[in-house]
Amino acid sequence: MAKIITALQAQTKNQDRINVFLDGQFAFGLSRIVAAWLKIGQSLTDEKIESLIAADEREIAYQRALRFIAIRQRSSSELRAQLTKHKTPPELIEETISRLQNNHLINDEMFAQAWVENRTEFKPRSRRALSIELRQKGVSDEIIDQALENIDDNKLALKTAMKHGRKLANLDWIEFRKKMLGHLARRGFNYELSSTAVAQTWEELHALEISSSAMNYIKR
Numbered sequence: 307m308a309k310i311i312t313a314l315q316a317q318t319k320n321q322d323r324i325n326v327f328l329d330g331q332f333a334f335g336l337s338r339i340v341a342a343w344l345k346i347g348q349s350l351t352d353e354k355i356e357s358l359i360a361a362d363e364r365e366i367a368y369q370r371a372l373r374f375i376a377i378r379q380r381s382s383s384e385l386r387a388q389l390t391k392h393k394t395p396p397e398l399i400e401e402t403i404s405r406l407q408n409n410h411l412i413n414d415e416m417f418a419q420a421w422v423e424n425r426t427e428f429k430p431r432s433r434r435a436l437s438i439e440l441r442q443k444g445v446s447d448e449i450i451d452q453a454l455e456n457i458d459d460n461k462l463a464l465k466t467a468m469k470h471g472r473k474l475a476n477l478d479w480i481e482f483r484k485k486m487l488g489h490l491a492r493r494g495f496n497y498e499l500s501s502t503a504v505a506q507t508w509e510e511l512h513a514l515e516i517s518s519s520a521m522n523y524i525k526r
Contacts, residue, residue, distance in 0.1 A: 308349040309333070314341065334358075337365040367394050367402045375406070381417050382407075383444020418445050418453035426457070430466040433457050435494025460502075463495045467503040468510070475511045482508060 313327035317335060324341040326333050328350065336344075340361045350358070367389060374380060374388050382403050389399045406412040418440055425436060433454050440450045470489050474482050483504055490500035 308351050309355075311344060311346050311348045311350065314344060314346060334362075336362045337369070340365055363395075363398060364401065367398050368405060370394075371402050371406060372411070375412060379417050379420050380412065381414050381443045381445050382412055385412060386444075414445055414449050415452065417443075418449050422453045422457065426462065426465075430462045430469065430493065432459050432462060432494035432496075432499075438494075459495065459499055463490060463499040463503040464506060466490060466493050466495070467500075467507040471504075471507040471511055479508065 309328040311326060311328060312330050313325075315325045315327070316338075317323045317325055322338050323335050324338055324344075325335050326341065326344065333355070336358060340358060370392060371385055371389065374385060380388075385403060385406070386399055389402065390396075394402070403412065421440060421443070422436055425431060425439070436454060436457065437450050440453065441447070445453075467486060467490060471482070471486060474485055477485070486504040486507070487497070487500050490503065491497075495503070
């Protein structure tokens with residue numbers, strides 16, 4: 307038996323949701339976008355009511371996903387875990403992820419590439435460390451291999467050493483080497499790469515000091 311919409315009211319605490327009253331009584335709440343076509347006096351069958359509630363559940367999941375990926379890029383696995391935490395039904399999770407993928411809002415290949423580029427620029431670490439991080443994000447091995455295809459551990463080790471070495475330039479060689487090797491190890495670089503990078507960094511830092519001293523002497 308059809309019921310008549312007798313009132314449509316925005317919720318006090320959330321203006322993006324509409325309370326729907328049927329036959330004078332509160333029936334259910336809907337996202338504003340789902341309730342947009344409803345009008346007072348309109349009749350709703352049980353099937354239509356079920357359809358509206360299902361559409362609302364889809365919209366809730368989609369909006370929750372949008373808020374989550376607005377903070378930073380996410381892998382599909384991260385998003386799946388987030389929606390699961392909010393007790394979203396499995397079939398609705400997959401539908402939401404597919405919708406985001408179709409709208410080019412989530413893409414594991416782009417996520418992995420962006421992750422590697424960001425790490426390489428601001429927090430350099432080894433291929434192995436990057437691979438572990440991406441695997442923890444639920445990215446497939448195939449996509450990880452593609453993202454790391456052009457990563458050179460030698461260059462990254464030296465970049466990491468130079469960046470950190472400037473902070474330790476006033477230490478003596480033994481203490482400098484000890485701290486630098488520990489730092490590079492924590493970034494996933496093996497001993498051989500780390501030793502070479504530390505030695506080269508020490509030479510470059512002190513070459514700069516010698517060059518600067520020479521210039522000051524010439525100016526005098």
